[in-house]
Amino acid sequence: MNTARLKKPVFVVGHPRSGTTLLATVLGRNSELAMPPETQFFIENCDFGDGVLSESNARLILNRSRLRDLHLDEEEVMGCFLNSDRKLVSLFEIIIDRFRAKFGKARAGEKSPFHLFYSRTLLAHFPHSRIVCIERNGSDVVASLMRMPWSHRKFSRHVFDWCKSIEYANTLEAEFPDRFRRVSFEKLTRDPKSQLSEICAFCDLEYQDQMLTPSESETIPEWERDWKGAAFMNIRPKETVGEEALSFTQRAIFRTFANREMDAGVDRRDLATVREMIMAWVLAWPYHPKIHPYLQRARARFGL
Structure with missing residues (x-):
């Protein structure tokens, strides 16, 4: 062959x-x-x-x-x-x-x-x-x-x-x-x-x-x-300009959900504040990395 x-x-x-x-x-x-x-x-x-x-x-x-x-x-x-x-x-x-x-x-x-x-x-x-x-x-x-x-x-x-x-x-x-x-x-x-x-x-x-x-x-x-x-x-x-193009709400969601994936050397001011974390949880909780996998499994199980 x-x-x-x-x-x-x-x-x-x-x-x-x-x-x-x-x-x-x-x-x-x-x-x-x-x-x-x-x-x-x-x-x-x-x-x-x-x-x-x-x-x-x-x-x-x-x-x-x-x-x-x-x-x-x-x-x-x-x-x-x-x-x-x-x-x-x-x-x-x-x-x-x-x-x-x-x-x-x-x-x-x-x-x-x-x-x-x-x-x-x-x-x-x-x-x-x-x-x-x-x-x-x-x-x-x-x-x-x-x-x-x-x-x-x-x-x-x-x-x-x-x-x-x-x-x-x-x-x-x-x-x-x-x-x-x-x-x-x-x-x-x-x-x-x-x-x-x-x-x-x-x-x-x-x-x-x-x-x-x-x-x-x-x-x-x-x-x-x-x-x-x-x-x-x-x-x-290429300058890092992404966050400048994001709204306050989008920055809050990104900083909260992507904390683990952001570079280890990132300035701590770039990480999510308590206010941003609360806003992110309220507005976009289904996509939080700790929750979304469970939602995916539930949708697959119940055909949602």
Whole structure:
């Protein structure tokens, strides 16, 4: 049975609006590494499970809009797939490998923010892979998400989801220290050459100066460039301005619910006051990290 085997793939994950596109674009400028557009492969196709995929379901997956952004030859991909074990993760590997071959590079990877929660699947199927999780100041992340045309406007849910991402990344880095690495968006934009050199070393890539030279990239499809176009430009330090864009109530909710996830060195004045904690509990208690998991289980049990 002939299956594609990616050589040391690199996966970029992290919470949305944390710099995943920037990091993937920069890595994709390396002469050895192909980085396709975001696929959201496992998020969009998780309902297929771990069983054998039918040919019709494989074609259905290949015709999803995000996979069409890769501009692959469907019949070529299907030929490889039908000669594989026909599992979902094998189809993913074939897709990424065909994209690699299209650009004539030795290695490939992929960037989908919420593939963070499929990291164990990636690490198990790709034993020589590396996962880089980029993290950004939470208030900046949430403030940015609240402005995105494709995002919902539930502030408390954004805060809860960001906390969950940070917590899960901490767990993975502790469990797989040689294969999963958390990096800081702020450090990357403040000292890009040094930080990128460390990331390349972790991924067993040679750092190349061209990675910091702005250029067109296959990583960002045309329809996403309105909100991802900055990834084409020079990397510049980004000031932490998120809390300035938040209302008093939003700051109270963020500081109360995200206390554990805020940097250990944060000025204590940035943590929640008693007044803010009371306000957050009153206005957004369903999304408090100590309560929300119980509500989720109750909804699942009673079909709410």
